[in-house]
Amino acid sequence: MNGVMPPVAALTALSSGVLGGVFFGFSTLVMPALHRLPTPQAVTTMQQINAAAPGSLLMVPLTTSAAGSLAVAAWALTGPGVHGRAWLLVGAGAGLACFAVTAAYHVPRNDALATWNPTATHTGDLWATYLRGWTAMNHVRGALGVAAAVATTVGLARGWRG
Structure with missing residues (x-):
């Protein structure tokens, strides 16, 4: 195993796991708590959260997971004698997919x-659609974060046993 990449992969797995949990x-x-609020209050609260x-x-694990996933993928694809290569690639792919869902869907x-x-008459319908799809x-991105953490960790463990 390359001396630098195992800690990078471990940090990537940790960051991905944190994201999955969040x-x-x-x-x-x-x-669900926002769903129970009156629409104007829920929309205003979500606007504040998003701002x-x-x-x-949260940007620390988000960017660390994405950048680390790129590095882990490059290592797994090009590193000589990388054990656990398939697991590392699955983990990196899931980490990148988690970031992609964030960037392409949620943002x-x-x-x-x-x-x-928040008080416009049509906002209730917009909010119901937003809430359902966003959640x-x-x-999906939570599951991808957990999958990235697990697969990268398994890849590292296989590498140590390699």
Whole structure:
């Protein structure tokens, strides 16, 4: 095993696992709580959460998982004698997919939500659609984060035994 890459892969797995946990918690705790609020209050709260997210510590595992997944994929594809290569590639793919779902699905919807008037008459229908789709895709990215953590960890373990 390359001396630098195992710690990078371990940090990537940890970051991916943190993301999976955060997304799971958001889907199973925060979104159901917002669903129980009156629409104007729920929309305003989600707007505030989305405004705070880019400057939050959540960006550390999000960017570490994505960048680490790229590095792990490159290592697994080009490193000589990398044991656990298939597991590392699955982990890297899941980590990159988690980031892609965030960038391609959640960010555009959050940007659109930022423009809504919480008290407009049509906002209730928009919110119901947003809540359903956003939460479902959040389950997906949470599962991808956990899958990335598990697969990368298994790949590392296979490498140590290699």
